Amino acid sequence: MPTNGLHQVLKIQFGLLNDTDRYLTAESFGFKVNASAPSLKRKQIWVLEPDPGQGPAVLLRSSHLGRYLSAGEDGRVTCEAEHPGRDCRFLVLPQPDGRWALRSEPHGRFFGGTEDRLSCFATAISPAELWTVHLAIHPQAHLLSVSRRRYVHLCRQDDEMLADGDMPWGVDALLTLIFRSRRYCLKSCDSRYLRSDGCLVWEPEARACYTLEFKAGKLAFKDCEGRYLAPVGPAGTLKAGRSARPGKDELFDLEESPPQVVLLAANHRYVSVRQGVNVSANQDEELDHETFLMQIDQQTKKCTFYSSIGGYWALVTHGGIQATATQVSASTMFEMEWRGRRVALKASNGRYVCMKKNGQLAAVSDFVGADEEFVLKLINRPLLVLRGPDGFVCHRRGSSQLDTNRSVYDVFRLGFRDGAYQIRGRGGFWNTGSHGCVRSDGERAEDFLFEFRERGRLAIRAGSGRYLSGGAAGLLRADAEAPAGAALWEF
Structure with a gap:
């Protein structure tokens, strides 16, 4: 397996969404925490770290502050610890619906609440103590089976996903994670969804939706019947096995998908x-x-x-x-x-x-x-998801305009002709209208030029010669003169 940075395991970053659809937020002022944010931005991103003592507890570190969440004996919760101490240790208790309950390991109380009324003092789990995990990483990646050390790819001949690839080569090794109704779907490069019986289907039906679980820094995908995806049989067909607990066979790494x-x-x-x-x-x-x-x-x-x-x-x-x-x-x-x-x-x-x-x-x-x-x-992005400094590109509700600051993303289809790309959304092709505003309702394809400027980031140049960027209002516009800053997109 090649080294030298060719295969980079993605650091799992995520948001925690409470029962009222608000994200756990770490504030710079006073290192306070609240659950008031309606979308997933920098202050709402967390990293799960294992307990240095090798116990079952985990640590929650704010990606924004670089500090750890802690809960005192009185239930007061802050995010000011520069180094993990006793009060920073939490136990993750997955619930049947995939949500998490977080219990302070030293004090035995549950963490929850709404708005700025968060505490870790509940003696039992109610809806206020349940959190949904929303991944904050770019959703397009390679999937590596931990037990087999093989990559998952689409096998078009057998119409299934197999974990048998020595290298994630070509477009068939690309997977897109789709976040829907607090669960995740695995979308193949040809826009089909993996169902738990191993079949590929065109609609994200119930058996094609999974809850995420974390174990020792790895991912497991649990289906609606409580079973976990795993490579099965000599071919490594990806389907839900018999196990009701994630062992090594049910664990996966998400790896960066370079161009x-x-x-x-x-x-x-x-x-x-x-x-x-x-x-x-x-x-x-x-x-x-x-x-x-x-x-x-x-x-x-x-x-x-x-x-x-x-x-x-x-x-x-x-x-x-x-x-x-x-x-x-x-x-x-x-x-x-x-x-x-x-x-x-x-x-x-x-x-x-x-x-x-x-x-x-x-x-x-x-x-x-x-x-x-x-x-x-x-060649390995027939489906395109773009993320800028302020969030993902997504259709504006009830409009053909495109937002650039959303915590959810739309998946666009990519075409290619003579050195230029054509991008298609739900309502039609991307096109630049008046004042450089980019819309997704064109009947004819407009050509855009892709320039790969940084690791994992590209600039998109419109026919006017200007680059696409996200403005202060969150609209996608072709108004940047240089391929830098807000005109660079993670893809």
Whole structure:
């Protein structure tokens, strides 16, 4: 299994939603907590940490403050502890409907309440002491079976999800978590939902909805009958087994899903490693050997390309490009220049990567011409979820306008044509109207350009040349001059 940051387990961040649909909030002033927020923003995000003493208790740390939730003997609750002490330990008691009850381990009382009247003094569980877990991570990821150490992917031939992949390669390994009515659905790359009997269905029916449970930092998915998803049989078919308790077989990791891309050269052929370690533009199909995992270094903003044969693109003698490197180094880093519908790549020798007459790639050019330009296509996001600094992109209620500050998200469909992307929502295609306002009701597809600027983040350029950003009012607009700040989107 490749290392060097190719497989990053996502740190599970979440919000806690009470019985009145308000989120647990950590305030900077006085380190007070309340349950008044109607949406999931920075102050409402929490991280679950195991008890350092290896006991069954857990710690709840505010992502916003970096401090721990604590409950005193008198029931007073604050979020001011810089280091976890005795009063910071809670026991998570999952309820049959998937909600949590949180009990102070040292004092035996339950945590709950409404608005700014929160305490940890209840001796029994009532609706006020029940919390729903709402994940705050980006919902598109790879799913790794802990027991089998294999990745879940869509098997189109058998019409099921299998946990048998050595690597999460290609679009079939992408899963999208859909939050509905306090439960989660697992959506495949072709927009179907995984039902607990292993079937894939087009609607999120009751047996395709799961409650989340956490165990030792791992995830378990419990169906409506109290059984847990697990890989079953020699093929690893993902379905609910017989277990009513999550053991190792029922546990999963969520891993970051970096962009996977194909590149089309000036000869209208795909860049590939099908014929060996030389990176060449010589194929007519986009299959595994033509797919590359692209990651951007956060400091230098340069990118690496990792191949399905297990090597990074690397600059070698005489300027050639081969997929032979097992470690990231200066020779594996490429600077991307965005040139409208095309991209140019500059290697560590300061020269541009070009396609030679025999199709092989080499960094030997001082200037960019047709042979130095490539069409770069994102292939593992047929379904697109976007999150900006203030929240997710979602249809505004009763309108075709798009909000950028929501705690819930809409899933959009992505198309591609000649270096540009077309985005489709519930009412039609995205289009930019008057004053740069982006709507989702177009009958014809408008072209948008994607620029991958940072690790896990892209900028979207409209036909006007401006970038899409979220304004103060939360509306999606094409009004940013530079691909930075609010014009960068987690995808």
